[in-house]
Amino acid sequence: MKDFSQITDYIKSLYPEMDPVLLHCPQFLGNEKKYLNECIDTKFVSYVSHFVTDMEEQIKKLTGAKCAVAMVSGTEALHMAFVAAGVKPGEEVISQPLTFAATSAVIVNCGAIPVYVDVDRDTMGMSPKALKDFLENNTKQAGGKCINKNTGRVISACVPMHTFGHPCRIDEIRTICDEHNLMLIEDAAESVGSFYKGKHTGTFGKVSILSFNGNKTLTTGGGGMLLTDDEELAARAKYLSTTAKEPAKWGYYHKEVGWNLRMPGVNAAIGAAQLEYFDKIIENKRETAQMYKKFFDGLGIPFVTEPENSRANYWLNAILLKDRAEREEFLEYTNSNGVQTRPIWTLMYKMPPYEHCERTDMTNSEWLEDHLVNIPSSVRTSI
Template sequence: MYGKITNFIKELYPHQEFVPLHAPCFSGNEKKYLNDCIDSTYVSSVGQYVDRFEEQIAAYTKAAKAVVCVNGTNALHMSLLLAGVEKDDEVITQALTFIATCNAIHYIGAHPVFIDVDKDTMGLSPHALKEWLVHHAEVKGGICYNKRSQRKIKACVPMHTFGHPVHLNELLEVCREYAIELVEDAAESIGSLYKGQHTGTFGKIGVLSFNGNKTITTGGGGMLLFMDEELAKQAKHLTTQAKVPHRWEFIHDEIGYNYRMPNINAALGCAQLENLDKYIANKRETALQYQEFFKHIPDIHFFSEPEGCRSNYWLNAVLLKDKSAREDFLQYTNDHRVMTRPVWGLMNKSDMFKNAETDALVNTQWFEERVVNIPSSVRTALL
């Protein structure tokens, strides 16, 4: 059976001795814009491509403003600072996530609280969140507190796992009831829509990533999405060392951060963005072929987009029947030069966050034992 699967994947990605999980695709104006950037000599954090990339991402996502960062982790850190998270506050998130989500929380000296995910999204569950808050939280003076730790619960950070949107309307409702700011970790979900609206534009702030393995890439890079233009101005100020504009003086009016994306990276992003819709259509076609193929494979289920959503299918995922089957699948596919990988190790099991508060994480642990990502690159033969 595993031989049949690896052969099918190799047919999807022909002429490759080794099929990677997700390789970048450069099929447009990347070299042209990079050369233009080099010729201009503006290769650092000032230049026309930085402004252009921010404007184009804002237009694409229909955010009011977008602010670039050097990577998605920096963008998450900044988003939490702007949401008012301070040292020893608590931030609710999911244990089924890439470690950047939790690292950003830790940079502030805040504490993650891990809540279960939904079976249809692999993302933070509004029902599980409400259940935990009912029993463990109270709102006093417009501030949410953890009744056990007495810490303030300032923010909630759902992550759109593999590009599949979480149940945003329900999460927003719960967060509003408990006076908690919603910050979307939309790092994996550029081009994904929830009820027709782009992910990252529902909460106070949304965060995108343009790492080398993402749907489009700037090499490394991140983006903050805002519906509040004043908050976006503050973000731009803080991410550029909090420097007050002046023709020659160096004046800084608060603690700032060197989170600026270089112009040369933004040039790459502008070229990539021109082909984003084409890449997503390509990846969705691949997902459809996987979905049809796995209908006929016993004990392996292809994970499809949630109802009412359009996923970018950043990374396709299959569910094996148990942990043993997952390990056998990983061993066979990687031995036969098809890259697959398990879902991330759960954050509450890492040494750094093992003492964090959690709920039962029933679905989270179920996914951890079964999820495998399979090759998901743009298929260049179809472009």
């Protein structure tokens, strides 16, 4: 086994308050407790709390999106994005295999079928070239719809993901989707605070989502947000996620089957407080990334940096090791010596629920799976 002690010692020096050093530990450095107490004192702790609408307004200002609908999780926000956008059971949705399982799970839980295209090695997000090649070689247009010639099914949407907060080439993907009559649904779960060509991620597609899970750059403990410029779509998502209850003074009447997926006020109170110093959170995380880059450059180990034309939030920092064997040695040593690290996700098509799904050549995804490791990325508490 190689000597990785220099790396663990350096990481521990960045986070002297943590033992062990966690991968991404939430920090509460503002008015979180104050606002949480205020929410409790109002007795309005559910989605009717003003903190929910306050947070929605703050996210709209941060991202530039016209509409924001707070949900209980990023996963359910993506679910509502699919439903409100009109993705139907039996249709196909193009995704990437290098992602957290929730992306694929939502596709399947909506009755749709994932199709996987490769990622770019530098962005770790969907490759426009792989997407274009697949569509040009395997689909046709009929009645304004994109048809998979291999299966005969309609491909209705494309869901790229901004991996670890690093924006993919989302403008190129949008152009390709427009050319092939595909809805662009952005999975921006990991990229709150990230920008591509001056625009916040999640504002390129018809609809998108953010995640505020406990380990995210901005956290509400559990929560997510649906973003769109389409007011009708936003209203539809809000209606369906609020049990599809018809407006009334006191009655209960439902014309449709809905879901109960709106973010509670107690969660939004935490998020509203974090948004007050969110610029400092991003500044802190970008500074940490620069420190890591300088350190790993000295060791000759590639550190993953933001792609061209991007300003990333550096949600999870990552390094690239020589091969899978070195990756396993590194994971064993660091996790056994007080520093939490993890490999990138197992590729979706290597897991039983998705192994039957159609896919392109996966050279870049498989290379990243073999080489990439995430390292501790929490906000350092000296902000």
